[in-house]
Amino acid sequence: MIAASPDVVQLNAEYARAIDDDRLEEWPDFFVEECLYTITSADNHKRGLPVGLVYADSKGMLRDRVTALRQANIYERQTYRHLVGLPAILSHGASAMRAETPFLVVRVMRDGRMDLFATGRYVDTIVDDAGALRFRERVVVCDSGRIDTLLAIPL
């Protein structure tokens, strides 16, 4: 049995909005210091295979990633639009919550072309960090294993 949680709905909406508004500098703040952020495919996730696409295990690595994106100016070439579904709360302990949230991301290129970029689910461990919900783990499980190699902006 899963239960809806307005706070987790809100967290997901703010996370998506920060990225889609190109406020990437705020993105690491959705995580606690000791965190895990990875992007993988459903197949690899199911088989327990190592993550190939993106792996970061500290907030510092997330910040470095944003800095690199800004320096490379890759971020200017595309924007994302996230649509997220209702989170399923899988477990809710005293200190942490496990949740899964479906998502769909459309990519919009600089010249106006749009494509369905990724669908999948966020598999999250969420903690209350001094009054704010933050991700201790966010595993981005993409339904397709064919992810664009230009993958640059956080999902």
Next chain:
Amino acid sequence: MIAASPDVVQLNAEYARAIDDDRLEEWPDFFVEECLYTITSADNHKRGLPVGLVYADSKGMLRDRVTALRQANIYERQTYRHLVGLPAILSHGASAMRAETPFLVVRVMRDGRMDLFATGRYVDTIVDDAGALRFRERVVVCDSGRIDTLLAIPL
């Protein structure tokens, strides 16, 4: 006037998640024993024309459908990703509720190709079945009449 209903939002999220997670064996349990599940197009639905695509009028038929899918191994060739919108509660009687919920389904093929598979609305009659909300009727009204003939997984 329509009103939001957290329970119906939740029901829709769990329904979509069961299918997208390939837990198809759980899918018939979203329905009561004497139920109706059909897939039709908006044009046919508006004109009251008979349903062509999928028709099942008992939970047993839904179970048979899942068994057939498993035996055919068709289910392995593709997965879905549902995004559902807010349900509109059209009427709310003592024993049943009428609701409409917009949806969008992306199909992900085994080789990683993704396409926008279907959009439309669920036209539902929902009942309280010993404490759990279940569908007495779920009419899947697809916006497009051009539905892929490989249609196999439940929408």
Next chain:
Amino acid sequence: MIAASPDVVQLNAEYARAIDDDRLEEWPDFFVEECLYTITSADNHKRGLPVGLVYADSKGMLRDRVTALRQANIYERQTYRHLVGLPAILSHGASAMRAETPFLVVRVMRDGRMDLFATGRYVDTIVDDAGALRFRERVVVCDSGRIDTLLAIPL
């Protein structure tokens, strides 16, 4: 900090449903008499450039637009399917509320072809108009600047 608002979620759901159900005559009623409805691109919006695509600054203009659409019968050639995300409430004064809501619109042509038509965000000023929430301003900011010139149905 943004906060979710069930009323604004509801308003967005009803707005989308009216359009997707082809009840266009109800569309102007989502606005107050003295209103602003425009469609623009994210680039133009960010730079403060004039709106090129659609501009209406009274409820009468919105009604005229619907009348024109009906006479041209253009509306028969396509339908939309909106999926909207969670509104971010940007400010909430005594008389008005500022909100932003992400959206995705799929277009379904008469012959059944579907395409991802537009993504973006609604930038709204919402007022309480004698007990009902209505838009004083709805600026439709499309992520892509490449909007189909057949743009006809309201977004």
